[in-house]
Amino acid sequence: MSMQKVVVCKGSDGYNSTKKSLMGLHIDTGKLKNKKILIKPNAGRLVDKDLGINTSPDVVAGVIDFFKEAGVHGLTVGESPIMGVKALNSLKQCGISQVALERGVKLLDLDSAPPVVVKIENGKVIDRLKVCRGAVDADYIVSVPVIKTHMHTQVSLGLKNMKGCLYKKEKVKLHQLPFSDKIIPPAKSLDAAVADMSNILLPNLTVIDGTIAQEGLGPSAGAPVPMGVIIASENCLAADWVAVRLMGFDPVKVHHLQLAIESLKRRSDSFDIDNDSLVVEPADYMKWKVDLKSPPKKISLEFLNVKVEDKDSCSACLSTVLMFLQRHYKDFADYFSEENPLHIAIGKGIGKQPENALLIGNCTFNQKGGNIFVKGCPPVASEIKAALFKKIKK
Ligand code: SF4
Incomplete structure (x- = not known):
């Protein structure tokens, strides 16, 4: 296993591509037996499947079966949706509940227990966040987002998906911060806040669902685009980097990703995350790039x-x-x-x-x-x- 490794799988079958990508990572699943694993899809909206808005149930099923076949059973699928939506309703409508329950995996409304306030050391714009207890109690978190454009942050991928581990209205706080002179425009406070959040909520594994992506007016009113790719890595920022490239954008210009990479390098001896240092399988993965329509500036x-x-x-x-x-x-x-x-x-x-x-x-x-x-x-x-x-x- 290498923290620099990213596996990309192409195919029309999201379930098999997901399992194949995870097998390609050679994850040390032995250490995960008897651990609490939280699978965090992007299921924050009350919508049907296959719209490029919520994570495909086939991809969630692939993640679950990969772990179960490796003898890892402490799995839970959890979500804290956008304001006005209940987790168990959105998980049900997009078909994730069904694939989880069929496999004996519990569903968790992450807003159902009181949150835990977690301090953020050296945050640029936030110093603490109310995190859902289910995320704090998990030993290992798997972020399973959809490839999407986003009007506020350009893209929404593995790191941004972790905002759904913040308790109820705490998610709103990230959008309502004053401008700070610690941020160099065109980055915004929201970009810095997502990067600060990465100090405490970086997933252990990221599986990005690009079976049906979303372009344009994301995160929910854009157009679905069948891309047929799955991107997996034990390094969320590396997975996001590769996904951004496959969307036809420049990762250097995705400000929350850049700020999160800088932050990770400041607080650990992390390797660089760029085109030269990542090990991506297959090396010629850019043959699967689909130029998605950017979110409009106005x-x-x-x-x-x-x-x-x-x-x-x-x-x-x-x-x-x-x-x-x-x-x-x-x-x-x-x-x-x-x-x-x-x-x-x-x-x-x-x-x-x-x-x-x-x-x-x-x-x-x-x-x-x-x-x-x-x-x-x-x-x-x-x-x-x-x-x-x-x-x-x-
Ligand atoms: S912008 Fe304000 S009113 Fe609208 S959903 Fe967010 S918190 Fe609620």
């Missing part, structure tokens, strides 16, 4: 005559707005123009809004004034639609 580039102010929102409200626009834009687009755009605002940090702006989520309450306020944490897309159409009809 939502108005995708939706004409819609202006969105997004200041310190979390993924839950961002996802709601993107879903609302994706589903209902065509129904209201004709009512707005360049001179009279639809203003939408999300997040705690927004300023005063033009009259009749749509203010979405409880975080925007203080600016509500004469605007249209849609309460909820987050609200759902149908509530936003109802509020907007009430305004249009007036």
Whole structure:
């Protein structure tokens, strides 16, 4: 086993590719017998499988069977979803519950027990986080994310997936930090916060599900793209590095990944993580690269005559707005123009809004004034639609 090793498998069968990639790592599973293993998929949204939003159940099944066949039985599948979603519901809807229960593996709502406050030594922007007890108690964590683009962090992969081990609203905290002079732009506070989180929540094993990836308006309103790859490594940052390259992006420009690599090197004698130092099997893995569409810099580039102010929102409200626009834009687009755009605002940090702006989520309450306020944490897309159409009809 080498911490520098990353295995990439290509194939249409996510289950077999997952097992093959894990076998290629030669993990020392003997030390894991009688240990508590937490499998952390990305299952934070209440959606069906095969959309490139939640982890494929076939990949989770491949991870479970790999460990069980190696005699490792202390497995649990756990999640702490985005605000407004219950873990057991999202795990069920995307099919992960079924594959886990069929194999006698427990499901865990990570928000069901009181959290543990864990200190972060030398964090750039955070010094402690409330971590779910199920993650703190685990001896070994397997991060099983989906390959996705992300409007806030460019990509969402193995490291970002660990945010789903933060207790309930603690996830929001990472999005609402003030700018710090310790951060060099264009990196943002959120990038530094995800890197700080890596000091305490770096998984032991990462299996990245690229069976169906997501491009564009990620993490939930982008388009699914069949990539047919699985990427596995005992080094999460190395796995993420390779996944970013396979998405057609430059890992050096993914700020949370760069900051996490720097942080790891500062606190350990970690090797470099770059194209020269990683050992990737097969060496010619870039033949499987699929150039995914980047997340747009501005939502108005995708939706004409819609202006969105997004200041310190979390993924839950961002996802709601993107879903609302994706589903209902065509129904209201004709009512707005360049001179009279639809203003939408999300997040705690927004300023005063033009009259009749749509203010979405409880975080925007203080600016509500004469605007249209849609309460909820987050609200759902149908509530936003109802509020907007009430305004249009007036
Ligand atoms: S209102 Fe929206 S941005 Fe604020 S915490 Fe709730 S989901 Fe996040």
